Amino acid sequence: MDRGSWNGDSMTADARPAAPALTERQEARRRRILHASAQLASRGGFEAVQMREVAEAAGVALGTLYRYFPSKIHLLVATMQDQLQHLHTTLRKRPPAGEDAAQRVAETLMRAFRALQREPHLADAMVRALTFADRGVSPEVDTVSRLTTAIILDAMGLEHPTPEQLSAVRVIEHTWHSALITWLSGRASIAQVKIDIETVCRLIDLTAEPGTGTAREQDRG
Amino acid sequence: MDRGSWNGDSMTADARPAAPALTERQEARRRRILHASAQLASRGGFEAVQMREVAEAAGVALGTLYRYFPSKIHLLVATMQDQLQHLHTTLRKRPPAGEDAAQRVAETLMRAFRALQREPHLADAMVRALTFADRGVSPEVDTVSRLTTAIILDAMGLEHPTPEQLSAVRVIEHTWHSALITWLSGRASIAQVKIDIETVCRLIDLTAEPGTGTAREQDRG
DNA sequence: GCCAAGTCTGAAACTTGTTCTAGATTAGCG
DNA sequence: CGCTAATCTAGAACAAGTTTCAGACTTGGC
Secondary structure, three states, X not given: OOOOOOOOOXXXXXXXXXOOOOOHHHHHHHHHHHHHHHHHHHXXXXXXXXXXXXXXXXXXXXXXXXXXOOOHHHHHHHHHHHHHHHHHHHXXXXXXXXXXXHHHHHHHHHHHHHHHHHOHHHHHHHHHHHHHOOHHHHHHHHHHHHHHHHHHHHHHOOOOOOHHHHHHXXXXXXXXXXXXXXXXXXXXXXXXXXHHHHHHHHHHHHHOOOOOOOOOOOOOO | OOOXXXXXXXXXXXXXXXXXXXXXXXXXXXXXXXXXXXXXXXHHOHHHOOHHHHHHHHOOOHHHHHHHOOOHHHHHHHHHHHHHHHHHHHHHHOOOOOOOHHHHHHHHHHHHHHHHHHOHHHHHHHHHHHHHXXXXXXXXXXXXXXXXXXXXXXXXXXXXXXXXXXHXXXXXXXXXXXXXXXXXXXXXXXXXXXXXXXXXXXXXXXHOOOOOOXXXXXXXX
């Protein structure tokens, strides 16, 4: 079967491994779809990603597109997963160089932000989809959230964050998403987003408990 | 757009020169529309607010509805303006009683949160509209944002916030919106939202500079 | 090679936000 | 009152997301 719909095996939240062995051609289709989605999004943002056009550009029938991604929101959230994965890989290769955790997180997010600035329409499509998603897309949105959390924790250099630190990370994520929205809708400047990110990152200092080790972890590069 | 009279020192005064002096019946129509919108939203959230149904419930033609509110998003954002205004009035009558600014802000937001919990579907419609709004709705969304800022600054008890404090307030707003979203989409519990709010409010302590006059002790009851 | 089950296609249909049009109603004005 | 411009109404029409279905194609097992 496909990624979009799980067969209703209770409610055991096993959102990930629903990847049941796609055929070569199916994997290729899925990739074509995601590529077409990103391409159209890059051109004209959320509204430019029209399901009929995605299907045509990917060379699949509309029904097939819906079999792979049960809604436009699912499709765009999956697109975001894809992009985030890229980012995560890149970041692991070149970790941020700041001196303390707050600086590294801010630098990481600003780097992500700069990447988004290069494709503002794509950013628009992905972020709008993410915040507009309703309960039906929760597992997928959660995956994106976990990815983002992982990226931030990486930047902090933490293996075993305290609950307090996790709260700070969640607040940072909130700020990140919402600040992006205000930027995308033209209500905040790039400089303002930068300030907001730096401001919220100061929370990290608050939760950095001396003695717990704000430490360099084992090599991750 | 009769919004006439919230006071406060909004330096950028009326961002809406389209003050059209509505007649009695037009004002009544506008009221009926907003009421119908809130009612439908309370029943079934964002998707339950269908323009045809709003029009019918309000007793106006579809074209008229679109004359008053040029899109569903505009309509729901206006609905949110309405509700926020209520909240602001209520809060001014019964200001929060916490000892320091952070506590008062957290209490204020939790009060707002509890109000939203009483009408989760309405909250869903309004918040989703707010974060989904694109550039075309920016002025209206900005009005909501200014209202929210005013509420938070009220809770802090500040007349002349520093830029740093304004940054903190913006981050608090980001967190507030995004935390609501995660709650509405079932990805965070009420308790979690509470924690996030309390966490982000600690930023206020960080920006409270002892010596700049933190308004700590002007008695506010 | 052949069948059964599952998948993909093409096209039409349905839903809901949005736009358009022609005619009725209302507001403002002399 | 009677005129004119603006507004309102009913309803069709259009756009894009989503669903559905019959028939063609693949896949996996024999």
